[in-house]
Amino acid sequence: MNSLLSLPLLAQAQDGASNAAIVSFSIYIAAVMVLAWLSNRLLQSKSFLSEYFLGSRSLGVWAFALTFAATSSSGGSFIGFPSLVYTHGWIVGLWIGSYMIVPIVSMGLLAKRVNQVARTTGAITIPDVLRDRFESPAFGATATGLIVFFMVFNLIAQFKGGSVILQTLLSDVPMFQMASDSLANVLPSIPILSWSADNPGYLLCLLVFTFAVVIYTAYGGFRAVVWTDVMQGFVMVGGVVLMLPLALYAVGGLGKATQDMAKMTPPNKVQLAFSVETARDSSLSIPANSWFVRGAGDSARVFRTAAQALIVAGEKATRGDDDKGIPGIELTYSGHIQKQVQEATNRPSSLQDVTVEVIESVEYKSGAGQQGTYVTGPGPHPSSDAGFLPFSLAVSFFFMWTFSGAGQPSNMVRLMAFSNANTLRRAIFTVSIYYSLIYFPLVIIFCCARVLLPGWETESDRIMPEMAKATTEIINMPWLAGLLVAAPFAAVMSTMDSFLLMISSAVVRDIYQRNINPHASEKTIKRLTYVVTIAIGAIAMLAAVSPPAFLQDIIVFTGSGLSTSFLTPVALMLYWPRFNHYGALAGMLGGFGTHVTLYAVGTIMAGGKVAAYRLFDFHPFMVGLVASVTIAVIVTLLTPRPPENLVRKYFYKDGGEG
């Protein structure tokens, strides 16, 4: 380990983009509040429950298409997905590739029939449909229980995700930092919130996000959620469509970017220590994402920190927790190394006399030193020998994205809400084009980001706002970054509001009205709806104050769990006249049980980290779906035929009376 004089470069986010972020966020919140107010006015003239939870089954093409698309695109689409493209390269295009067919499958598979059956029974929620289709209160109650179980977990994770995104985007805004500091002073005196005393910025974002989402959802109901989804949908696609030409312009064309990527090799993961020749009177802070260049010419080595480092006053060196050093990366691609060496000589620095020492250096397990790894499969991976996307996972994800979307109750309830079949036909086409404009361009944009902004493996979740800042600065229009960074807000909020309303409808309609008090007055239902929506939002927020770790894993667990539980019973009840409630209940519980068991085994094997056990290398969603179908069919065939009146009602013209 050599210790040489380093030339540090600070590459912190500039105020411009963050100020744009806070302005765009404020305008955005104001707009959703206006939409909620308008929705509430409309609510006054309609039947409360069917308007509040289903928009009176009257959605037109744009509302239906964009609420479906926006609800499916959570924060992952604009934070996690760009991060994956940046980290693993072009192969992430195959990982998300099935979105080409998702609209046709997830809307076309069930939409007409679920809408028709819901109309036949006057159902407002998915458990309503299930219960009425089989005249089985037990089945309806089971469905309600599963929705509440999975969605509460998911909602907590989404709340945390939204707050982390907001905090990331606002972290450099002075006004935000002042507000965080003020909050930090009062937190220790509030027992229920004192857990967050170490991270007041996160708590502040959580409070703002919760307040905004809960208020507009509770006040405006389904209609407000749909209208805001439409706005959010336009914001998302607008952000991508604007960013694509900017990114291509910035890298000099896609062909050049792809050839540059072909030459790249993955960085090494390093642990660093920093020291100064003479101790200082005050502590020296080295921010996260600081560049350090060691040496010169062809032997230059370039490092970037992934966490803040501190040389305490009076001391000469710093180490990270447990003396392991400060985590960071070392670039290995000569093109990026030379670029950073050039920028190092051009920039003044306040950290000139800091030297860096490499304590430990670890290569990627897959793709290290392998040119071409970013433009081919299976893609580089820091901890998996098989790479990012081995064949079995490519097949799994192609199936999972497609059919998981079809089995989501939050999507199904939208399928109950469109006005007629012509609306459905136009909406499927609209969503097909919409996804084409979002997902493939995102792959291109963040492949360009790999070329333009090296070293963000240190904090790849920030690549979206960083790319917005970089591309808009190149064309000298930093204000445009505000519009681009509004896309992640939009994506998270459009998912959160839908989930919040799903849980609220499950409690008010499916539990209270259908099981506890069928004769409840409108006044009671109305009050209960508002109270429950606000209460669920508050509970989810409190749970997110000290949120579970492994956020993305929990989101995948709940999303795939809902699909394995619901897709089979819903699909078979719509298309198989012989299907009965025994088979439906067994299929639902069979899928649920298989999925949860595989996750439990995986979590135990991973030592407590939420993880899936991959039977034959396939994701639990696929195994659970096969189990659900098999169990549902076998149990149905072994049990009595369904009542003739139900078969006639749902499968024959005019209820079989013709």
Add this chain to the structure above:
Amino acid sequence: MSESKPKPAEPEWDPTYLHSLREVYVIIALFAFFCVWSIFVCYNYGYLSPGEQRSTVTTVLGMPSWAFWGLCLPWLAVDIVAIWFCFFFMVPDDLGEDQPDVYEEMAGIDGKETGNE
């Protein structure tokens, strides 16, 4: 000549159900086709063997050729197929009248009649 009892007329299947079922078969076939196309092309032409180096890559419209033939082209093809599926194949069936919610009727809480607070 004995008069036989007239058989009760066989009820007709719901046309919306029949059309939807036909559409489901096509949807599954489309999924299978594009899944095989995409994964076959990407896996056969876009995957490196362990240790293999590829410092240049063949491109089409600036993207790796496997990504163009295995992702971009089928994606465009799906959009074209979507036009056929949505506007020429899918039947715009009558989905029926929306039945009133029995629970709202039971409680006499139809907002249009009682007004709202």
